[in-house]
């Protein structure tokens with residue numbers, strides 16, 4: 048992983064130090080708007096937890112789509128998960144993830160999410176914070192093979208991730224198999240769930 052020297056570097060490099068992220072942010076969530084802004088643009092849109100790392104490990108081999116900096120995925124990789132990281136824009140053009148602290152890790156494949164699912168169709172899928180009102184998440188669940196699992200991190204229907212088509216497919220063609228504890232920033236309602244694709 049290519050990282051410039053920064054406050055997150057130690058956290059990434061020593062898997063055990065990861066909970067310092069939580070400590071940094073846990074005092075007064077309500078007053079932490081700027082911290083969330085820095086964190087989502089510079090590290091991750093969701094709050095990484097050991098439970099999420101464990102889920103990635105459990106459902107590995109896995110492909111992550113729209114991975115951004117792939118922070119949680121990298122932690123899982125350190126613990127032995129087999130993860131392929133993909134994003135449509137793992138570079139400075141990325142308008143969702145911009146930071147002078149973090150760089151995209153080496154080895155993120157520059158791929159549209161649908162193409163990634165088709166290329167790695169035998170893997171399960173990790174998708175965190177797919178863009179709001181954008182067909183990416185829908186294309187992913189549509190392209191997934193029956194029997195594959197989706198580890199989804201984001202808001203529920205009507206929230207600010209994915210679109211209506213995504214949630215329609217999720218409720219009609221998938222079953223929920225796991226609900227993973229996920230802390231959220233104040234005013235954000237993301238959760239982490241695992242779904243199995245049951246039918247085309």
Ligand SMILES: C[S@@+](CC[C@H](N)C(=O)[O-])C[C@H]1O[C@@H](n2cnc3c(N)ncnc32)[C@H](O)[C@@H]1O
Nearest residue numbers: 091092113114115134135143159160175176183
């Ligand atoms: C809101 S960010 C979430 C990043 C990361 N998953 C996280 O939780 O921190 C959305 C990411 O999706 C990527 N993205 C947007 N459209 C995409 C597409 N069609 N295919 C693949 N990635 C896409 C963006 O480049 C961005 O990195």
